[in-house]
Amino acid sequence: MLNVVKDQEPKRRYQSRLREDGTRRTRQAIVAAAGELFVANGYVATSLADIAVAAGVARPTVFAAFGSKPALLREVLDQALAGDDAPVPVADRPWFKPVWDATTQAAVLDAYAQVCVLIGGRAAALFETVRRAADAAPEVTELWDTLQANRRAGARMVVERLRSTGPLRPGLDGERAVDVMWLLNDPAHYSAMVQRCDWPADSFRDWLAGVMRDALLPR
Template structure:
């Protein structure tokens, strides 16, 4: 491939990526505001400022757009970097202080859940749709996988005390959309208060602090 052709290809790729992101962001707003089942492809196209045909060129269908919106909300960007390769995970791994490393994790997880919770709630409301239900299940499985790896990293720190499998289940339960939803969305407590509570409980559960 010539240099000129390579530049053209990169520009096309960047435009395609930008279009996909615009569609995913527009769709997420509609799913949260109007509901996933009530949102049509035509409505997504209008919100994104593209033709309906463009939606189908970029995605297989509405569920695929929802999947992209989930990825964008969880990651916070559209960079093709897995969660476990993100800088905050490297900080968890590198910090020799277990409680400090746990704090890095809880802080990052709080930001993720704050971004993702409104869309997650919309997904739960639409889980009668089999494709949406599959995405909810996939998200839970992926979250458990990430938490299991984080716990393995924390288990290498001084003072870590529980069995790794038990610790993973505790982290998976505490650092979840469900507990966030109960305390923040339902009871109206600040997200910072939820985050501090989670960090405090997990510190007591995972590390010898006395």
């Protein structure tokens, strides 16, 4: 009997991994479909049934995976901001590391401008989708407020990093600097200049870094 149990345990673990992989692939298919439909058709006009059809799953599967449309929208945004579904904060991501590694104020802002480009490319359209939905769907208003608060927290983190490497522009206190950075890290700028005006992403990054330097650093 002991030999039988030992022989079956690896098989059960293998089957468990297969189920976990299948569940993750299903979730990712739903997230991808939802992101495309939310941007193309708007949050309000997109139903869980629409998302299920696009993802190739049943509607109850979408509900079982995420519970509600607002929760699914939040997951779509989280993955767009982070780049994947791993539970790792943005500040701990490898692509944010250059901000921490920079040794001069200009290098900090150059690195953060690149972060803004990465996030804008992945999430600018979704930010606009949420902004519009917040006017028509009360359940999205809290998410929009959270996005704004998170952007401000990110701005504060970078300003603190900036102040650790040198002084701010004369007459600019910490809170006002956070205000300025919060304004400049808005993905709407990426949307306007890259997606609407057809600027190359590198040109936008260089422009944004220059604006940040002019606004925040001593001349």
